[in-house]
Amino acid sequence: MTQSRNDADVAFIAALAELLNANKLTELSVKREYGENDSLNVRVSKQVALAPAAAPAMVTPAPAPTAASEPASARAEAQSDPAQHPGAVTSPMVGTAYLAAEPGAANFVSVGAQVSEGDTLLIIEAMKTMNHIPAPRAGTVKRILVGDGSPIEFGAPLMIIE
Numbered sequence: 001m002t003q004s005r006n007d008a009d010v011a012f013i014a015a016l017a018e019l020l021n022a023n024k025l026t027e028l029s030v031k032r033e034y035g036e037n038d039s040l041n042v043r044v045s046k047q048v049a050l051a052p053a054a055a056p057a058m059v060t061p062a063p064a065p066t067a068a069s070e071p072a073s074a075r076a077e078a079q080s081d082p083a084q085h086p087g088a089v090t091s092p093m094v095g096t097a098y099l100a101a102e103p104g105a106a107n108f109v110s111v112g113a114q115v116s117e118g119d120t121l122l123i124i125e126a127m128k129t130m131n132h133i134p135a136p137r138a139g140t141v142k143r144i145l146v147g148d149g150s151p152i153e154f155g156a157p158l159m160i161i162e
């Protein structure tokens with residue numbers, strides 16, 4: 001690889017990073033072909049923290065636990081960061097969350113619903129592929145932390161199942 005091509009690749013990557021920021025994207029992946037068996041694969045991403053104020057109106061408050069059931073520090077941590085809750089179901093991917101199979105259909109689950117391990121909780125659309133998100137364990141849906149059609153980041157808490 002020549003120095004001028006190396007400089008061009010560095011400039012290309014810098015331009016991708018600027019494009020990422022200018023369009024408020026979290027990830028961008030590009031393959032640049034130079035010829036047969038010669039290419040450059042670039043993936044530029046940034047981690048974005050979701051602000052609690054950005055939570056959709058569908059968020060339902062958790063019932064107040066009794067003092068005897070768990071320590072105060074654990075209660076405060078679970079309420080301040082739902083991802084730290086032991087019953088949190090987190091997103092395995094980046095995409096758009098849908099609570100029903102199609103517009104106008106009934107939601108897969110609702111607060112208070114009993115679910116079995118493997119039941120579909122919601123769908124996350126990623127790159128025009130609908131990915132069913134199964135319940136990792138049996139239990140009761142205590143909180144739904146995402147709204148229908150809301151953007152989801154990897155690892156974001158989706159629901160609380162106890």
